[in-house]
Amino acid sequence: MLKHFQVPDDIAVRVDVGRLRAATEQVFMHCGVPESEARLGADVLIFADESGIDTHGVSNMLRAYVASYNSKATNPDPKMKIVRETPSTATVDGDGGLGLMIAPKAMEIAIRKAREVGTGVVVVRNSGHLGAAGYHAMMAAEQDMIGWCMTAGGKAMVPTFGAEAQLGTNPIAFAAPGKDEPPFMFDAAMTAIAGNKIGLANRLGNGMSPGWVANEDGTPDMEGGATPDFAAGSMRMQLPVGSTRELGSHKGYGLGVMVDILCGQLSFAPGFGSLSRKRRAHFVAAYSVEAFGDVDEFKENMDGMLKGLAATKPMPGHDRVFYAGLPEHETRIERRENGVPLHPEVVEWFRDICAEFEITFDLA
């Protein structure tokens, strides 16, 4: 993790994971979400908080979800349905619910299909923000499968050589199980930086780093220091990973288009044929390891690889080399013991919303 996105230790309030979970469930239920759904939604959010994915946890997302329920933009009790299906695929309509709860259900369908015919691929339209995509990918890894989750929508990424945003940050998450080693769990926006991280950096008073965004005319800002109100405005243009053509921004851009196709075109979601700002859709997939070979052997080989990566000789200034999922695993262990570090302003929001909703406030 970069320091940009951590609440500084001297102001952070450590909140017990169980209490945070209970309060989050209560908030969802107060918005009209049925209890089992509220529990699921809280689980997805708390996973992010525990894992150090602070951009996608309670602190950064819950208030947006509450606002979305309150304005009726999101359906608190959606009736998700499968609109087309084959032995290995399903196209799902999310009935305007929150992706946070819809994506896990889509992944359950994918896992069932993978168990039956080897792989399951499920695409979802008419669904909202899905939280940390890594959560959904990890569901498959916990079932000895390879898991994939992507989500597309909005306008944030500026194509290579372009001077206007056309794609979302379009993250790819991918997970695979080890035997004794922490699982591999990759989850990253195809922009140089996640959209939420720009907001979080601003909230913490940090400016924008070189390579994150384009200047007004589309040229990559490789000096840094773009204005903090940039992210909120209609001018927002985030650079694809690679930042400039010379450094490979066409790769981040191309992967971003790939995510748009898999999520939006494949689910026939509204707005994807016209690059609409309002489009949003998801893609999840599960590949059963057993379909390809012996599960134990796979996990032992994975362990060998993961240990090998973590044992890579480090460059000067660094003690260790990580693989995706390892820092998150270590953070989960630490935060389950010591609590999630929240910004005091987030605790304050919880106090206010609990008072407004007449929920017992029990965080700190």
Add this chain to the structure above:
Amino acid sequence: MLKHFQVPDDIAVRVDVGRLRAATEQVFMHCGVPESEARLGADVLIFADESGIDTHGVSNMLRAYVASYNSKATNPDPKMKIVRETPSTATVDGDGGLGLMIAPKAMEIAIRKAREVGTGVVVVRNSGHLGAAGYHAMMAAEQDMIGWCMTAGGKAMVPTFGAEAQLGTNPIAFAAPGKDEPPFMFDAAMTAIAGNKIGLANRLGNGMSPGWVANEDGTPDMEGGATPDFAAGSMRMQLPVGSTRELGSHKGYGLGVMVDILCGQLSFAPGFGSLSRKRRAHFVAAYSVEAFGDVDEFKENMDGMLKGLAATKPMPGHDRVFYAGLPEHETRIERRENGVPLHPEVVEWFRDICAEFEITFDLA
């Protein structure tokens, strides 16, 4: 395309595509490759040459393949077999053949399965270099499917914070059809630059650009100008796309691991559990569009998206914005008419090999 990788117009020899194809087939057959296989291998190579993917065409690859057949490292007449299978998956043993001809056959299996149950995922072990991964992904797009091809192996990519190479350049190719617009075809190494491009830049007398490689101690070379013999040596350390942690190199690195898992772990290929330098494996997948919805509607939506991307307002110094596959499409039209520009040294090699193999030399 960057100028780094183009043969300068004033020295290039334009060679007719048909003649280049015929000569390439003859060379393969002289190495012991059966005629139908030789035709397929030539088709994969010529696709790259026509499309401007010069790194993976005849000029850059054929001599390596010939050397590999001559040294018995590659089996010219492999008996590929399926070692495990489910309705949507297959694990294939390539019997030590060239991936160039094995990957298309794996993709044919994937396409057949996708037609039957919605998706097909095929992994391949014991196979050699597969040429331009985009060719194999495009096979699916031509059948109204989404196509994927990845290949993993060797040691070229240095993990973020690392000081030794652990992964291959691990390219991802992805293709999807439009209706009237040229198809989307993405094909890129997960390093900042493809391995072959370093060789090609050196051959053309160009040095290495900032962000491509790590210095000897693992620190990213952001100044450029690393020594040209770097790529050939055991010290070779290519940076993941993103180049530095601050610019997002952990994304290129994580995607590189994902490719290693999908190709190598899932195919149970030798060496992937120990990050061996000698490992190599492939992954192909086809998703039938019809399994998810109406094919015509999908293609019309794709056209809307692709036209929208190409119509993006460009930044200063650029006339146009592209999407992956569009420059390759335009290059194919131009080169089919005017021939493939080869370096005189490549034409010379053809002359020599034709003399040695007693094949009629008919290029120029």
